Amino acid sequence: MQGGTDGRGHCRLSVPSISCGKCIGAVERALADCEGVVAARANLTLRQVAITLRDPETDPLPALEKLQARGYPATLLDPAAPADATDSGVASSLLRSVAVAGFGAANIMLLSVSVWAGAEGSARQVFHIVSALIALPVVAYSGRPFFGSALRALKAGRLNMDVPISLGVLLATGLSVFETAMNGRHVFFDAAVVLLFFLLVGRYLDQLMRAKARSAVTSLSRLAARGAMRELPDGTTTYLTLDQLQPDMVLRIAPGERIPVDGCILDGTTDLDRSLVTGEHAPVPAGPNAPVEAGILNLTGAIRMRVIRPAESSFLAEVSRMLAAAEQGRGVYVRIADRAARLYAPVVHLLAALTLVGWVLATGRWYESIFIAISVLIITCPCALGLAVPVVHVAAAGRLFREGIMMKDGSALERLATIDTAVFDKTGTITTGTPxxxxxxxxxxxxxxxxxxxxxxxxxxxxxxxxxxxxxxxxxxxxxxxxxxxxxxxxxxxxxxxxxxxxxxxxxxxxxxxxxxxxxxxxxxxxxxxxxxxxxxxETLRDGTVEAVAAFRAAGMRVELLSGDGKEAAQTIARDIPFDRVAWGATPAQKIARLEELRAEGRHVLMVGDGLNDTAALAAAHVSMAPGSASDAGRLAADFVFTRDSLDAVTGAYRIARRAETLVRQNFGLAILYNCIAIPLAVAGYVTPLLAAIAMSTSSIVVVANSIRPERQPTFRFANHPAQETAG
Known part of the structure; x- marks a missing residue:
């Protein structure tokens, strides 16, 4: 567990049982009244929970016990473990289950062909018995991912998406065993096992696509050094692990090693690969007094460096936390999906029960009615709706990261997509910050x-x-x-x-x-x-400034310069850039007052600033961005942090936010369209359990695939904009 700058304790839990939007709400509600827990945020894509505790000494054990009691076994996340270790284990287990189900389905289908071809009497009964001998162990083994999850949920007194799936598979298998025992003509072992096979295929593909969506998060673990050689006062060295490195220690970094923590070079010259920080892959020469960040690669020369910050406060740790938090925001779309997921279980069971009763009353045929009800249980799945937002946010976080932009909260992505006004600070933002x-x-x-x-x-x-x-x-x-x-x-x-x-x-x-x-x-x-x-x-303008301002204005936005510097300095910059309004001599209070004026006009403002004097304005804006060179307080207050030197990162983030909003709307449309078509067909008896399994799995896969598909055209549209208006 780590202590934060806010005096709280922070830890992360691995909760593999998180599988849908309903699980997110259940986990967070379980921890809401847990002793010592101040806040908890569940992460669907990473299947983790970030917990804020009362203080660093608070024991997280009560939180683990509370989750265990609610059917969500959890373990403290080991920061040193590979981020994708759990994913590999889950994927391998699912793949084995798919193989067993596929083998069983193929053999049972062969036996079923003989029955369909006209086998009668004892021959038909033998085929049924052999099918049962194959189906029972196959269902028992391959159904574990669904049965285990459903059983944990029921023991905890709740329902999840695997309860109706398990109920459908077990009903089909149980009816078939009963028919075999009674020497009946019709059994459904083939439907039950093939149903299970397609459900598993869908879950396995979903697992792979989620792993791809969060690749930006997991890839950072490979950039973290495991430790470094510390130089002792007598000149000797000793190896220390990453968590043992503390400020003011002197480290020796050899060529080819990654910088373990943030610091500065004491002596030695080298070339550094700072692409993680700046996005530029060209080597950068560095010597004494040059700052170095955790994760960058020392290319050519041996150096001695002094540690400035411990590992948990390093640049790499900050980036990791931002990416891991990318889907944890509770924006409008996430709240809609959460509410839908909570309603899913009671509604689908009621709908299936009503379907069963209705068909029995209408036809009097129990078997057909049960199978129609099973189809309703399986086809009405909230997975697509639950995945509509978080997978988009994780995929967007990956795209932002590749462009040198870190996002702290998925809800900020929604807010950035709605801006109509951009307000820029001058020194360190519009200019390079190195006057x-x-x-x-x-x-x-x-x-x-x-x-x-x-x-x-x-x-x-x-x-x-x-x-x-x-x-x-x-x-x-x-x-x-x-x-x-x-x-x-x-x-x-x-x-x-x-x-x-x-x-x-x-x-x-x-x-x-x-x-x-x-x-x-x-x-x-x-x-x-x-x-x-x-x-x-x-001062010199930051690269891309003119283009960024012009792009925002061409998109129909109002763009303002809000500087604390003098009139001459502000107007000198404004001569080269077509701002709609220029203000100078603004104090922090005056900057907040201007943002309040714009908010009163109904505007959604993006604030871009870097200094300590911009901190309050960054926090007060509708959404905010700060360069990586900003003060610690500025980076902490901003919703986005960009590490590249060019200001085109701001317009790039807006472009990605607009695209993410489009994808979320598309995903909601796909999920709603699927349920509007699939549910009536299933209730009307036009969908078999097998088709229901295929449709349910396909809907989830389509939503995930849509969320991570590559961008084919820019979403940053340009339009005419009113003429420039300059004010003092």
Whole structure:
């Protein structure tokens, strides 16, 4: 179990019995009132449950016991185990069951041909007995995936989708045994075993296609190093496993090894494969002080690195958590599917019972009536509806990951597809986040050294430019604090010193003069009661910015620049990009106020930002995105994080979200159409149990295949848009 930054405990459980949308609701309701459990989210595609506990010391055993009592045996997930180990075991077991059922079905069908050809008397009875001897062990072995699940559900006092399937197979087999014992003319061993065969084929194919849908999640486990060589103070080395690596440890990484945790290079030069982070496969040279993230590959040279974050907080762990959470959102479509799945069991059993009674009253023939009822039990399956949303979300998460975009919540995908307004921050978002100091600032060497010291302790890109542009000198500073949206402040020699927004810095200058926030293009600096000076910062646009803004506007959206920087800096950027509205000097509160204004107009806003001052706005927006270079708080608040340097990741995410929405609607349509056609036919007696099995399995496979089919054309449509309107 791991502790989170929120003071809670977090663990993941493997629950192989999760098989449909109804299971998700049952598992989450079972854990809702469990002692010590704060929140629980079930994941259908991964068949896992993410649990948030009261604190890291809380024992998850009560949660395991509660699930066991509800018929969902669970185990703590071993992070070191291969992510697809359970999948391989389940697929192999299903394949063996398919083989046994296929062998039995082929032999029983051969015997049935003889009966159909006119075998009578003792010969027919022998064929029936031999068929029974084959069918009974085949049904007992191959029916285990359905019977076991149904039995666990019934013991826990609930119904699941395998209960009617098991009931149908057992009724067909039981009636056939009774007919054989009574020397009857008609038995249905062939129907029962072939029915089981097709059900198993459908479940096996469904298992394979789900595995393909979640390949983006499982493939990350192969990028994680199992450990690293730690350098001890005496120069010797010792091997430590991944969970033993802690901040400030020094590691030695040889060529060909993957970086195990986030850190920075102390010495040595090498080339790195940073495609996991940036999406670019070209090697990147790196040397001392270069940051390195967990999962990237060291290609050419041996390096020494210092650990910055433990494994559970690394970039790779963050990406894994985002992908694993991709289908856990509770958007509109998911809630609809959950409600349908909960109604399934009682409705289908009632419908089958009414069908049986109706046919018996109408015809008086019990056998035919029972088999029609069996067809109703089998054909009315909620699998397609339950899979309509989560498989699409997992497949979309894989596509996003391949484009360097991580999604935290499946519901964010729904929200992104509905946006009609995009609001961008400037520094670090529209621009590269690595501005260069070109001039300005205080003249005094002492004040320049103080400004550099303050800048080196801030994460703001403009501060970084000041720190890199002025040689560092030892300065004793006290009471350091950073104010989001304003800047960084400290006490130096008994006097306050500020670096940041000009109007905020001007509060401590001689006479408390208020500076013009529109002056200059960079941060201002001042010592208390001293003069105010402004740095000049040059910025470069992030790749793809012009194209991204133009694409959004062409799609009929409103696009705004909402910057905390000065007027000159904002307008300089706006000269090259056709924003509909440009605002400058915006504080965090003013950014939230603007988003509230847009929401009051009925707009669905995408906020794209990176800094600490954007955190509240990212959290308040309808949906939000942040670059991988954003502050920790910014990445935590955003719904999506993109690791590529180009801003086309934003439009790429929107394109994928629109396509996912289309696929979800198609899946719902397919599932509803299937049930609207299949159920009346089954009730009317036009569907045999065998055809019902084929139809039910096919419906699930079609929905999964539709969810993961490759994109053949872009879903990002362009349209005319009103002329540009610029405001201050």
């Amino acid at each position: 260069v100091l070109t001039g300005g600032g205080p003249v005094s060497p002492e004040e320049r050294a103080i400004a550099s010291a303050l800048a080196s302790r801030s994460l703001h890109p403009a501060s970084r430019a000041v720190a890199l542009g002025i040689p560092a000198s030892p300065v004793a500073i006290e009471q350091l604090r950073e104010t989001p949206g304003c800047g960084v402040e400290a006490v130096v020699g008994g006097r306050r010193a500020r670096l940041g927004r000009p109007d905020w810095v001007a509060e401590i200058v001689t006479g408390h003069r208020t500076a013009d926030s529109t002056a200059g293009s960079g941060p201002a600096f001042a010592l208390e009661s001293g003069p105010l000076s402004t740095f000049t910062i040059a």
